[in-house]
Amino acid sequence: MILSCSNISKAFGSNQVIKHASFHIEDHEKAAIVGINGAGKSTLLKIIIGELPADDGDVVVSKGKSIGYLAQHQDLSGNRTVYQEVLEIKRPVMEMEARIRQLELAMKHASGEELDAMLTTYSRLNHEFEQLNGYAYQSEVTGVLKGLGFTEEEFQKPVSALSGGQKTRVSLGRLLLTKPDIILLDEPTNHLDMESIAWLEGYLINYDGSVIIVAHDRYFLDRVVTKIIELDNGLMNVYQGNYTDYSGKRAMIRDAQMKAYLNQQQEIRHQEEVIAKLKSFNREKSIRRAESREKMLDKIEKLDKPTEINDEMRIRLEPNIISGNDVLTVRSLKKAFDQNLLFKDINFDIKRGERVAIIGGNGTGKTTILKILNGIVEPDTGEISLGSKVHIGYYDQEHQVLHMEKTLFDELQDTYPSMNNTQIRNILAAFLFTGDDVFKRIKDLSGGERGRVSLAKLMLSEANFLILDEPTNHLDITSKEILEDALVNYSGTILYVSHDRYFINKTATRILDLTNQTLVNYIGNYDYYLEKKEVMTNLYAAPLSAKNDSQEDTSDTKLDWKAQKEEQARLRKRQNDLKKTEDEIHHLEIRDGEIDEALGKEEIFTDVSKLMELNKEKEAIRQRLDELYELWEELAE
Template sequence: MISINDLTFRIGSRALYDEANWHIKPGERIGLIGANGTGKSTLLKIIVGEYAPSEGTISMSKDLKIGYLNQDLLSYDSHHSILHVAMEAFERQNRLHDEIEELLKKIETDYSEEVLNKLSDKQQEFEALDGYNIEYRANEILAGLGFSAEDQHRPLNTFSGGWRMRVMLAKILLQTPDILLLDEPTNHMDLPSIKWLESYLMSFEGAIVIVSHDRYFLDKVVNRIVESRKGKLTPYAGNYTFYLEEKALRGEIQKGEFKNQQAKIKQEERLIERFKAKASKAKMAQSRMKALDKMERVEDVDDDNPTVNFKFKFSKPSGRHVIKIEDAYKSYPNIEILRNADGLIEKGDKIALIGANGKGKSTLLRIIAGAEAFDGTCETGHNVTTTFFAQHQLESLHLENTILEELQAFAPKHTDTELRGILGCFLFTGDDVFKKIRVLSGGEKSRVALAKSLTTDSNFLILDEPTNHLDIQSVNILIQALQQYEGTFIAVSHDRYFLDNVANKIWFIENMDIKEYPGTYAEYEEWNSKRVQPAPTPIPMKAQKEEKPKIQEKPVSTQSQLKKLNDKLQNIEKEIASLEAQVKATEAELASDAVYGDQAKLAEINKKYQADKHLLDAAQKSWEALASEIMELES
C-alpha cells in the first residue's frame, strides 16, 4: 500500500530520520508512537507530500485515497453549518445534486429528449453513489462524535477549536479513504466520543495509522505498533500492551549482548595494551586494534521510563474536610448545569471527574477553585492551600524567563538539582532548561505549567486536562508524581489509563447533581456497563461513600412512557409502509413508456417521486430515533 525506503529527513544539520524503512499493508491498524520530537507528525506530512524527504523514497499507488487528520485543521473556518461542512466530503454527489436541481428547473420549459436523458443519467449516477443517504450518514457520524441535532445546523465558526476538529474528522471519515492517517484524534474529545471512535475504527475496512498518547485507545484499536526512535522505525506485531512486553524482552536480550561485547572489548584492550610495546607482538596488537575498530558496536539499552525523583513538600497538611459544596445551582443561557447539588471532598481523596463535554466538568472545577460565580455554597476547609492547573494558565507564564527561572521563582524551596530533575521528567534536558518561555511551542508551555503545579506548596490540586500535549512517557511521570502526592486532588481528563492509575473515587454529573462512585475508574466502568439506568432520585453523597449505587427498577411513569412511544412507533411504521408503496408505484410510472414519452408528465411525476422519497427518509429517521429511545428505556 505504502512503502518507505531508506528515508532520511533533515532539519538543518539534525537527521530526524536516518535511512528509515517501513511498509504499510492493506487492512493494518498501526499505532505510530515515540517521544515528543521524534518526528511522528512530520512523518505523516512526508507521506501525504507536505514535506519532501532529504533522501530515500515513498512509493504508493496513484489512486490511493488518503484521509489525513492533523492539528493544523483547527484553523479551518466556515460560516456554513457543520452538517454542510461534513457533507463537503461527498464532492461528486453534491455536484450531481446541484446539476439535477438545475435540470429539473430546466425541464419545466425545455422538454427536449437531450435534457431528459441528461436528467435520467444524473439521477441514476446519484442513486448509484447512495446520494439519497449521504445526509443520514453525515448525521450519524456527527452524532457519534457528540453533536446534537440542533448543533448540526450551527455555523462551524461558532464552535471552539476542539469541536471544529471533530467536524474535520467527521468529514474525513465520510470520505471513506483507503487509509486513515490520524494525528492525535482523541485530543479535545470526551470519553463517550472516544469510545464511539474506537468502535468506528475497529470496523473500518481500510488501513489506519494513528499517532496518539492514549494507551487504552491504542490497545483497543491497533494491531501493530511502529516506534519512531533515534531516526529509525521499529515495528512490533501487536497492540500497545504487547509492544511494552516485547520491547522489554528485546531490551533484556540487547542488554546481555551489550555486556558480553563490553567484556570482550575490555579483554582485547588489555591484550593490545600488554603487547603493543613488544616488537615480537606488535604486528598482532596492530591487527587486533584494527579488528576492534571495525567491530559493530551493540548499543546499551536506554531507560525510556524515567522515575520521579523528588518529594512533594507542604508547609502544612489540610483538615479532614477539604471542600464542601451545598445546594449549588449553576446555569448558562439555554442550559442548566447544576441544581441543588452537594459534594464533599475529604483529605486524601484522589478524584477523577468524568463525563461528556458540555455536562459541566470544567465549570465545577472553577466553582471549587473559586473562579466561577454560582448560587449555593462551596466552603474550603481548614489549612487548605490550592493550586489550579488549566490550559489557560499558559498565559500567566513569564515570557522573558528561562524555563529554569520560571520554576525557581515559583518554587524557591526546591534546589536547582530537584527542579532540573522535574524538568527532565517533562523532557527538558541539558541546555533546554535555559530556553526562554517565549520561544516554546504550546505543548512545551503546557509542560512547563504542569511542572510548576507539581512543585507547589499546595495540599489540594485542581487539574483540568493535565495530560493534553503530553506524550506517553510524560503521562507516566505525571502518574508517578500524583501517586506519591500525599495531598488531595480532583482531575478532569479523557485519558483512561491516567484516570485508572491515579483516582480512588469517581465523580460524574448526572441529572444536574454531583454523583460519586467509591472506587477506581476500571471499577466504575464495570459498574456503569451493568447499570440499567440512573436512580430516579439523587443519592446523598454520604450514602454513596458507604455503598455503591444500586440498580433501580423501572418506575410506573417509565412504563407509561414506553406505551406511548410504542404506539407512536406503530403509527410511523404504518406511514413508512404507505410511503414505500407510493415510492414503488411512482417508480413504476417513471419506467413506463407512456410517461417517458410525455415530457411534462415525466417532470411532474419525477417531482412527486423526489418529494415522496424525502418524506420516506424523514420517516425512517424518526423511526430509528424512537426505536433507540425505546431500547434505552427497556434496558
C-alpha cells in the same frame, strides 16, 4: 498491500528526523505511528500524503486507491453552516438525486426510443445511487456530526464562528464521509470528549479501508490498531498488536538491548585491563599479544546505549505534611453562566490517599469545579471545606499559574526564593531544561514544555492535595507514563480532570462522572466505570430531557447523595467480604491438602490419637468450606 514506504529519510538542517524508515500497510489494516514529541510522526504523514518531499526513499500507493488526510489544525472559513459544510461532501450524490428526479419528470412526456433511453439511464443512475447509500446520505451526515459531539442546535452555526477544535471535528466528519481507501489521522482525539472518542473508535474499527493514526491516546490505540510503527531517535521499528502488546515487547527488547550493551561494556573493560597488564610486563611477546588484542578490540562493532529521550525526566511528588483523613467536603454546589446551567446540588467528599478523576463531556463544567475549588471562579451557591492541614498544589491546563514574561529560571526562583542557583538548575534539568534553556521566556515555550514547568513547580510545592486539570495534555506517551508512576506512588490525595482513559484507568481509585448537571460516583477505575455506567446513570442522573426545566427540586431519579453514599458503602463492604471469603477458602484448601498428605505418612496413620485429631480437623474444614462456598456464591452474584 495498499501502501508501501521504503527507506524514507528526512532532515531539517542538521537534524535528521527520519532515517531509512520502511513499512507497509495491508488492505483494511489499522496502524498507529508512535513516538515522543518531535520524533517525526506528523512529518511522516505529510511525506505519505505528498505535502512534504522526502530527502530519500519512495512512497507507493496501490493503483486506483485514494488517500484522505486530517492534519492537527484546520482553518475552515466561509458562510456555510456546520451541516452544509459536511453535507457538501455528498455533492455528487445530491446531483445524482436531482438528475433522477429530472428524468422522472421527463419520462412522463416521452415515448418510443427516447423513453427507452431514459429508462436505461434511470435504471443505471438508480443502481449507482443505491450503491452510494443515496437514500440515507442525510441521516449518514447527521449521524457522523452527532457522533463527533455536535448537537442539532450547533448544526446551523457558521463554520467561520467555530473554535479551532470544532473546525477540526468538522474536517474529521468530512473526511470520514469521503470514505477514502486509506485514512491518515493526526491526533484525531485531541478535540473530542469521551463519548465522541468511543464513537470514533467504533467507526474506525468497522471502517472498510485502511487507517494510519498518530495519537497519544493509548486506550484508543489499544481498541483500534493492530500494528504499531515506532519512530525512536529517527529509526523505525514495527510491532504487531495494539499499544499494550507493543509496550510489553518494547520493554523486553529494550531490556535485552541494555543487557547486551552492558555485557559488551564489561567485555571491553576486561580486554583493556588485560592489554594494560600485558604491556606492563614489558616483554616483547607480551606486547605483541597486547597489540593483537587491541586490533581485535578495534574491530568490535560497539553497541549504542539504548535510550529514550525522556528517560531522564524525573518526577517525585511527595507531601511535606500528612493531612487529616477528611481532605475535601463539597455540599450543594451550583454554577451557571448566564442561562447555561452547568451543574447544581453537587455533593462529594474526598478522603486522604484517594485518587479521584472527574470525567464528563466537553462543556459540562469539569474544569469549572476545579477553578471553584481553587478560588479562581465563584460558585453561585454551595459550601466547600478543606480538612485539617490540607495544602493544595494546582496544575492548570491553561497554565494560568505561570507568568508568561518570566524566564524558566525566574519562575522557579521567584516562587521558591530559598532555593539557590544550583538547586534551581538541577530541578529544571530533571524536567529536561538544560543549558541556556533555563533562560527562555515562558511565552516562547510549547504547550508540552509549559506543562513540564508546571509539573516542576508542582513537585517543589510538596503539597498533600493535588488538583490537576488535564495533566497529560501535550505530553507524549513516555512523559505520561513517567507522570502516571509518580502519581500512583504519591502518598497524598489527588483530584483531577482528564479525557485520557488509559491514564484514568492506571491512576484513579474513584471516578466522578459529571453528567446531566450532576455527579455520579463510581468506586473503581475506568474499566469499572464502563461496566457500571448504564445502570448508575439511570439510577442517579436522569437525562435532562426527562426533567421539567423550571423544576428546582430534585426528581425521584436524580442523584440522592446520601442514598448513593450508603449504596456505595454497601458495595464496598460486599467487595471486602468477598475478598475475605476467598482468602479463607484458599487457606482452608491448602490446610486440607496438608492433612491429606500427612494422613499418608506411616508415623501418622499408625498413631490413633493423631489420626483421630487430623480426621476431626478435616471434617471441620469440610463443613466450613461448604459454608464458605455458599457464602461466596451469594457475594459473587
